[in-house]
Amino acid sequence: AQSVTQLGSHVSVSEGALVLLRCNYSSSVPPYLFWYVQYPNQGLQLLLKYTTGATLVKGINGFEAEFKKSETSFHLTKPSAHMSDAAEYFCAVSLSGGYQKVTFGTGTKLQVIP
């Protein structure tokens, strides 16, 4: 079984400031981890994913995330927030090698203040 916890349903940052969205997971086997973004009135778009190998994963739009097994975390970061980053972000976990189920976090809405 697996689960995902996203800390903070709403996060506000100033334009140009660091973005940090937190995600912790639990999984009985090595997980696959994902971050998805949902812009207003749109579907989900993959930002980045971790499967195996390098623990620092770079995604689109300047985002990156680091898989930390000891902390069971997969936090999403971006050095400098842009107004266009305002959206809802979902962390997700899937058991490695299996795609029967993907478990999503409850989402974090990012507000960027000019």
Next chain:
Amino acid sequence: SQTIHQWPATLVQPVGSPLSLECTVEGTSNPNLYWYRQAAGRGLQLLFYSVGIGQISSEVPQNLSASRPQDRQFILSSKKLLLSDSGFYLCASPSPGRNTIYFGEGSWLTVV
């Protein structure tokens, strides 16, 4: 890569009316298919998944049902909608070997 199409994109239905949301997949064969619902403040909830024609697994007890009449077609239905069925419904399919999950555009359902 595969493409997932959903329709209708938006739907306003009265309580007690039936529902049919359709999802089709292009670019792959024998895909695993999921229906997710995103309700306000609750994130994404897995409703159903299917590993093949006629094979449906339900994750949560509810007022909805799913069917898979063809390999690349997945339908979400209800005989009588409830107010609590309102939400954003997403059809999804993983890409084995590429470690990616593809989503449809989503269907906004408002039950009034």
